[in-house]
Amino acid sequence: MRHHLLTSFTTRGMSALLLAFGLLLVVMRPADAAQSPACAASNKSITLPTVAISPGQSNGPIGSAAQATISINCNTTYDNTPNYYDSFNVQAGQLAPLDSTNTPAGGQGILFQTNVPGIDVLLTAQTVQATSGNNGPNGTFGWSMGTINCNFDSGTLNGQNCSPNPIPVTFTVQLYKTGPVSPGRITSLTLLQIFETDTVAPPPWWWGGQTTYYSGASSSFGSLKLNAVSVSMSTCNIAAGSSTLSVALPTVDTNALSTTGSVAGQKSFSIQYTCPSGWALYMTMSTANPAAATGVIMPSTTCTAGTPATNVGIQLLQSNQQPVQFNTAQSVGNSPNGKLDLTYYAQYYATGSPIGAGQVCGTATFTMSYQ
Structure with missing residues (x-):
């Protein structure tokens, strides 16, 4: 529950001056927690159709692309923290094995290795593009997909205001040819998992409630998976x-x-x-x-x-x-x-x-x- 400011004053008679103004301020020692609380999202799977490699096929995206949208919601998480203010940095992490040799055309997105020689998986995202830098949970490979800022608002029904919330993230997946191909079946891959890091701002000077600070990212609360897909050669x-x-x-x-x-x-x-x-x-x-x-x-x-x-x-x-x-x-x-x-x-x-x-x-x- 969020706490309100408590004030008191006393007057005597119609012309009395303000005799006393008191502020009841309870100062509580900040609490520390190693792991941020987890927000809410879903696990999504993407299925791609079988791809037939044509003779003379150039390197780059091949076959049809498929999309999935995951919505990240932190309302309930904020409501369960004791903080006046929480800033939830939503992150993609625990990435599947990356292709360390090849990069996507124009540098847009991430290439994941597969078990089929010459074939990668290309992942792009909106509204924040997928990248494989060290911006994932706890500085690991991944990227920040957006931030949900929450604070106490006495004018709302439940006393909370989170914006933007939820954050919808749209992922696009497509196969990507990187070299000579040996036909086969790409085994299913969990491309990424979703985490968040709760960055807590110092409370207002009059805040009398407890504040908890978090030093580590949350546990995973969502994922994106590519289902198995076959790669064949176009035939006579x-x-x-x-x-x-x-x-x-x-x-x-x-x-x-x-x-x-x-x-x-x-x-x-x-x-x-x-x-x-x-x-x-x-x-x-x-x-x-x-x-x-x-x-x-x-x-x-x-x-x-x-x-x-x-x-x-x-x-x-x-x-x-x-x-x-x-x-x-x-x-x-x-x-x-x-x-x-x-x-x-x-x-x-x-x-x-x-x-x-x-x-x-x-x-x-x-x-x-x-x-």
């Missing part, structure tokens, strides 16, 4: 119909394959992808039944019908008519922004002599990689 996707291809070669006479190494019945086919622009693309072909000749698949004994041909394989060629090198990633250039159509060829290849007529079939697997 195989078009419908290209994931499993069946290439039918024309029927040819055995005389077209008269000598070992001769070829016949060439047929083109294509593999289609959709890609963002900028990736360097590589195709790897492989088979379980390679022949000695480059790019040749030995015939399978599991053809669906008829007698398998003998001394005949299937050779795969790149778009430049050069044989495919099995199990070797071969460059197919840079991806366009959209549809990618890769042309290949298949043909009969005489692996020996003489040729025996029959069915010829073989299987190859293709794998697209990009960087």
Whole structure:
């Protein structure tokens, strides 16, 4: 409870002079407390959407930003102190690990490290910008988000006047690329906690109540947390119909394959992808039944019908008519922004002599990689 000034005076008669003026002033020894009392705020969490890194993505903010507002209220705290005057310095502290190497563009905000290489978390704030100097609780990393001044006011219903109160602080969080990225999942981070330091001014000369001074910051009474978020790389996707291809070669006479190494019945086919622009693309072909000749698949004994041909394989060629090198990633250039159509060829290849007529079939697997 706040105390009022107590005065007394005495008069005698209509023309009496003021005979006495007395002030009852009770002087109490200031009390000391190590820790400031805590104000009130909330714990807030922010969720960011999954971010896909595009080829050629420059360093800086990436993906969508998200916001959260925390309101700090010190009315009840002031009401529970014995002081005539309290100045509550609201502070952000206990910051998550900082990026000691990189700084945000323009120096606005704070960069926090994450467990995903090449990705930080950028935090900015309003109305006081987030900084990582030594202005947090008890001189630790952090910043002052504002001050709530409270004093006794006999004209109010509860005898208190705190202004500005509450203090709303709006935080904005966004992912920030700092270098080469390895895709992964950023684990949740408590970015900061909220504290306050109660700075008490000397009481008025007539104040008769107890005054308590505080030498340390309060315990944490609010926090801001980033929920886990995934970071992926934008990818090429195989078009419908290209994931499993069946290439039918024309029927040819055995005389077209008269000598070992001769070829016949060439047929083109294509593999289609959709890609963002900028990736360097590589195709790897492989088979379980390679022949000695480059790019040749030995015939399978599991053809669906008829007698398998003998001394005949299937050779795969790149778009430049050069044989495919099995199990070797071969460059197919840079991806366009959209549809990618890769042309290949298949043909009969005489692996020996003489040729025996029959069915010829073989299987190859293709794998697209990009960087």
